[in-house]
Amino acid sequence: MIGTASRIRPALRTAVILAVGLAIAGCTAIYRNHGYVPTEEDLAKVTVGVDTRDTVAEAVGVPSVSGVLNDSGYYYVSSRLRHYGALQPKVVERQLVAISFSQSGVVQNIERFGLEDGRVIALNRRVTESSVNDKTLLRQLLGNIGNLGPGSVVSE
Template sequence: MRIKARAVRAAAVGLFLATAACAPVYNNHGYVPTDQELAQIQIGTERDKVQEILGRPSAEGMLNADAWYYVQGRWKLTGINAPREIDREVVAISFDPGGRVTNIERFGVENGRVVVLSRRVTTTNIQGSSAVKQIFGNIGRLDAADLLQ
């Protein structure tokens, strides 16, 4: 009888550990300013003031410094499966040649397509929209080998 009770306990512990190992774990990477932080930035604000309020971004315009990009991604890890990105958000702040804010936009992903979540000034895309496309273009292209390197 004692051996049977131990076997049942061992099976219960094993089942618990197997279930816990398959529970999803969510990780956030990067930083995107909140709407309250962005409300402090007005059109015409100088680049130094933006840096003072929001901090320096993780990405800038690829060919020139006409825009700053704040990027945040949310990843889901389940068991032994490769991590999967489930959400990505980008805030793009455009500057004129004099270093003053001309536009603030927030982008997200919906059904695998880049969508504008909010826009402060203009109705057309920012000048560096190709950078936003590149940032979002990596969704789904991540390989587990890339994470290990």
């Protein structure tokens, strides 16, 4: 009996240490990077007032997003997210480089923004309400029988 108990205690201690180690390892932060932002050296190759859309794409790279209205600019966006255990991922760093162009397609301005420069925009989803209120097609058709008048059938 004494020999069995002395063998169980080290095994139990090892199992507890292993469980605690796995629990701690499961709570470490995992980082994911998304997108691309050109470095300062790459942006130094772009000259305001001289370079065009094509030369910017060659020097810096193709943007991840471009301006929707009149191709007003190139936007390079990079985000770093932190996953911590079972919690929802959180954006810990975001950079945006905006290169705006004039009407003739020449570089007008280069700006760099960070997460601290941004502002939260609440999205408003506009959904068209349906006039169907859980009624079957047959119930809707039969429900309209009494609503028809002779003026709606005969036109002058």
